[in-house]
Amino acid sequence: MIDADPVSFTTEYVVEGDMFVHNDIAIFLHRVLNYPDESGQPRETLPALKDMALLEKSGSYVLQAFITVQDGSNQETMKTASQHLFGLREQLKSAVRLEQADRLSLDTRAK
Secondary structure, three states, X not given: OOOOOOOOOOOOEEEEEEEEEEOOXXXXXXXXXXXXXXXXXXXXXXXXXXXXXXXXXXXXXXXXXXXXXXXXXXXXXXXXXHHHHHHHHHHHOOOOOOOOOOHHHHOXXXX
């Protein structure tokens, strides 16, 4: 019989970025940073930003654009906000490719 202590690994990340709001559209531009070493224990303080490594080694950012509405059950409000988001996609198409996410991937309920 092998007597081994269970090993628990904790992976912690820091999201670095900015959020911009234009009318009913929120734009979140960010990238993910790793902690400098893997001690396996949760941290109590953040290390210096310059000591963290990029998760995506290319240094690229993630651009997430989404609508915010007061009443999500109001179909007219949702339609108008969605049209604004599609308008933003059209404006930015020469700079960045925005794709509609799978709505089930955004579901926060446990699966």
